[in-house]
Amino acid sequence: MSLVVQKYGGSSVADAEGIKRVAKRIVEAKRNGHQVVAVVSAMGDTTDELIDLAEQVSPIPAGRELDMLLTAGERISMALLAMAIKNLGHEAQSFTGSQAGVITDSVHNKARIIDVTPGRLRASLEEGNIAIVAGFQGVSQDSKDITTLGRGGSDTTAVALAAALDADVCEIYTDVDGVFTADPRVVKKAKKIDWISFEDMLELAASGSKVLLHRCVEYARRYNIPIHVRSSFSGLPGTWVSNEPQGDQQVEHAIISGVAHDVSEAKVTVVGVPDKPGEAAHIFRAVAEAEINIDMIVQNVSAASTGLTDISFTLPKAEGKKATAALEKIKATVGYESLRYDDQIAKISLVGAGMKTNPGVTAQFFEALSDAGVNIELISTSEIRISVVTRADDVNEAVRAVHTSFGLDSDSDEAVVYGGTGR
Amino acid sequence: MSLVVQKYGGSSVADAEGIKRVAKRIVEAKRNGHQVVAVVSAMGDTTDELIDLAEQVSPIPAGRELDMLLTAGERISMALLAMAIKNLGHEAQSFTGSQAGVITDSVHNKARIIDVTPGRLRASLEEGNIAIVAGFQGVSQDSKDITTLGRGGSDTTAVALAAALDADVCEIYTDVDGVFTADPRVVKKAKKIDWISFEDMLELAASGSKVLLHRCVEYARRYNIPIHVRSSFSGLPGTWVSNEPQGDQQVEHAIISGVAHDVSEAKVTVVGVPDKPGEAAHIFRAVAEAEINIDMIVQNVSAASTGLTDISFTLPKAEGKKATAALEKIKATVGYESLRYDDQIAKISLVGAGMKTNPGVTAQFFEALSDAGVNIELISTSEIRISVVTRADDVNEAVRAVHTSFGLDSDSDEAVVYGGTGR
Known part of the structure; x- marks a missing residue:
């Protein structure tokens, strides 16, 4: 008998109807002979509503208490889901994160899972029950306090349970049909990807x-748990994420997996930094100490005449103020000239392991952007990704141009051929 | 340092403003030098809303899951309350019933507390924290499942914690100023009672x-925990419930404590029961086996000519159908003639330990009802109570007449003198 871990997001269980629909889907998996563990998020906007309540009683809600508060959300959805399943004539039991053995560190609001001890789940499954588990939550190893894993944590719960229970697959049910070659809201011709590698x-x-979320995929890769992302509404096969495609998974052996874009970042430029050893380190230590996660970093070649250089980096807009404040403090010690802050940027990325062995991808990428009249401000690359920063206004056009250029549009079945002009 | 357990009901924490008001009251007690444990119910109508959701997904929600669901309510209010207190500059920690050590039996939806192990609460108090505890909930000793204590269970939680922690007082905060000599909505001149005995x-x-609730008072009497019922809105002293009045508690040494009424019951009459041994036992065993709680029982003297008698009893309206169904089943074996079901009744009760030593109370009670033109259908008495059943339409007039007759109206300071005509 195989064991399936399923995860249903808040939009899938937004109301009583949604819960009943999800219950049917779970029962279907059980009828097909699987043991089923279903991880569930809070209903619809519950988490946001609870945060709003918290802010009404306290401008900066205490972390321990905020976690206690937010975990009420999944408690509601999981109990309702268990009831709905029992109403369909199958046995179900709901478990909090703590009862399911999700052990975390003590960092409230963004705890990390450090162990999973699923003894109660196993016993419940052995008794023939469907186990419903609250996503997003755990209990701290040291203080036995309730913790939450941060936004998107339910996916991580599902993958972690799948790993601990040695499940055959972790199915992530959501409100879209899978992972697409680009955001379908921007690119109408975006295609659903049938299989994609963890990388x-x-x-x-x-x-x-x-x-x-990155964290969830990372976890799945570490424990080699295949993820199947699919729609809780359509029931169609979605996107498989794994090391290798399985038997009947359609793989197009595409060079490029997809085009992603991100408009949630801003760009900080430190202008006129003396070009001597230790200056960049000084700047990024200040940013790191302010606990800011930065993304791309670019340093221009310094102008020989002045001995000064500019250093640019991107970071989440939400952390912009904190970053500029931290940099203002070290202005005198570093001796830079000024700071520029720009939140009207977009990042466009082309991803695909195929680019490792296909020279010319970079050139084609830049040509596509150029043909669309899109100006490039920053560039960064990894082995299997090229990212550029452009003006925010250009983002939709840029994504569509790149998507078309690489033959990803859904009405085109042709393979893309790259020239040998070097990457 | 004294230890105070406070309990706040759902109407006191119905919204963010209510929670902030309650937080101030708790902090005030802490500032006055007390260790404080605050037991809190779910906000406003949360519990009803959750039950409504449950009924949308399942006509008969499973007990275990219903408890899991409902306990989300206090989780929300307790976390918000702890945040609000911390925002006032005091340390607070919230605890679920399970974390607070409220151990129950396994009867979901109406579990009974069988032990309280408040180790975590004690440790938190010793560290200087205010402890906030979810009312109404516990964890079952055998299966470690979440349980609820049934409606009004938060009061019981508060009294049980007060007993386990050896608290000096259990303060029950509510939306009225205390216990009154009658329901103030019916009797405008009803007086707040300053002290009343457990009995x-x-x-x-x-x-x-x-x-x-009866269960809460019973618990307090068993462990001799004084209860102070008071308003979370006015902050005025309320009603003390204890074995003996304390130093400055005003006691009026009244013969009668108050007049209560109840329109939630119905009356079942089994007509034409053969007057021979075992028939009544047969009837009430059938009712008991249907798990129906009956209240008053009256059997008339049988008519010599027929050898038949009528047996009447009262029970909660909600259980009327179940009771008549159970009785229909035994109609042939008992051989009674017919069943009458009447849900247009009211019960009016006069309560006071003073009636033990004051003959004439019963006569005065009946005279007051008679003067008001109220017909009596059933009578039952205990040592310190007389109850009658009347038509539901007569209830308000009956309560007011009795209240006035016994000098309980608030503008009357005269003691009531009883004649020596026997009770």
């Missing part, structure tokens, strides 16, 4: 694709 | 007074 999925997630 | 309070609770 490409990690790059897409890091580049703005929102279907799966 | 009289138990009789009032059993007779329809809704301020404190």
Whole structure:
């Protein structure tokens, strides 16, 4: 008998109807002979509503208490889901993160899973029950306090349970049909991807694709748990994310997996930095100490005449103020001239392991952008990804141009041939 | 340093403003030098809303899952309350029933507390924290499942914690100023009672007074925990419930504590029961096996000519159908003639330990009803209570007439003198 871990997001269980629909889907998997563990998020906007309540009683809600508060959300959805399943004539039991054995560190609001002890789940499954588990939550190893894993944490819960229970697959049910070659809201001709490697999925997630979070994919890769991302509405096969495609998974052996874009970042430029050893380190230590996650970093060649250089980096807009404040403090010690802050940028990324062995991808990428009249401000690359920063206004056009250029549009079945002009 | 357990009901924490007001009240007690444990119910109508959701997904929600669902309510209010207190500059930690050590049996939806192990609460108090505890919930000893104590269970949680922590007082905050000599919505001149004995309070609770539940008062009496019922809005002293009045508690040494009424019951009459041994036992065994709680029982003297008698009893309206169905089943074996079901009744009760030593109370009670033109259908008495059943339409007039007759109206300071005509 195989074991399936399924995860249903908030939009799938937004109301009583949604819960009943999800219950049917779970029961279907059980009827097909699987043991089923279903991880569930809070209903619809519950989490946002609870955060709003918290802010009404306290401008900066205490972390321990905020976690206690937010975990009420999944408690509601999981209990309702268990009831709905029992109403269909199958046995189900709901478990909090703590009861399911999700052990975390003590960092409230963004705890990390450090162990999973699924003894109660196993016992419940052995008794023939469907186990419903609250996503997003755990219990801290040291203080036995309730913790949450941060936004998107339910996906991580599902993958972690799948790993601990040695499940055959982790199915992530969501409100889209899978992972697409680009955001379908921007590119109408975007295609659903049938199979994608962990590596490409990690790059897409890091580049703005929102279907799966980076942390969740990382976890799945570490424990080699195949993920199947699919719609809880249509029931169609979705996107498989794994090391290797399985038997009947359609793989197009595409060179490029997809185009991702991200408009949530801003660009900080430190202008006129003396070009001597230790200056960049000084700047990024200040940013790191302010606990800011930066993304791309670019340093221009310094002008020989002045001995000064500019250093640019991108970071989440939400952390812009904190970063500029941290940099203002070290202005005198570093001796830079000024700071520029720009939040009207977009990042466009092309992802695909195929680019490692296909020279010319970079050139084609830049040509496509150039033909569309899109100006490039920053460039960064990894082995299987090229990212550029452009004006925010250009983002939709840029994504569409690149998508078409690489033959990803859904009405085109042709393979893309790259020239040998070097990458 | 004294230890105070406070309990705040759902109407006191119905919204963010209510939570902030309650937080201030708790901090005030802490500033006055007390260790404080605050037990809190779910916000406003949360519990009803959750039950409504449950009924949308399942006509008969499973007990275990319903408890899991409902306990989300207190989780929300307790976390918000702890945040609000921390925002006032005091340390607070919230605890679920399970974390607070409220151990129950496994009867979901109406579990009974069988032990309290408040180790985590004690440690938190010793560290200087205010402890916020979810009312109404616990964890089952055998299966470690989440349980709820049934409606009004938060009061019981508070009293049980007060007993386990050896608290000096258990303060029950509510939306009224205390226990009154009658329901102030019916009797405008009803007076707040400053002190009342556990015994009289138990009789009032059993007779329809809704301020404190019978189970909670029983628990307080068993462990001798003084209860102070008071308003979370006005902050005025309320009603003390204890074995003996304390130093400055005003006691009026009244013969009568109050008049209670109850319109939630119905009357079943089994007509034409053969008057021979075992028939009544047969009837009430059938009712008991249907798990119906009956209240008053009256059997008339049988008519010599027929050898038949009528047996009447009262029970909660909600259980009327179940009871008549159970009785229909035994109609042939018992051989009674017919069943009558009447849900247009009211019960009016006069409560006071003073009636033990004051003959004439019963006569005065009946005279007051008779003067008001109220017809009596059933009578039952205990040592410190007389109850009658009347038509539901007569209830308000009956309560007011009795209240006035016994000098309980608030503008009357005269003691009531009883004649020596025997009770």
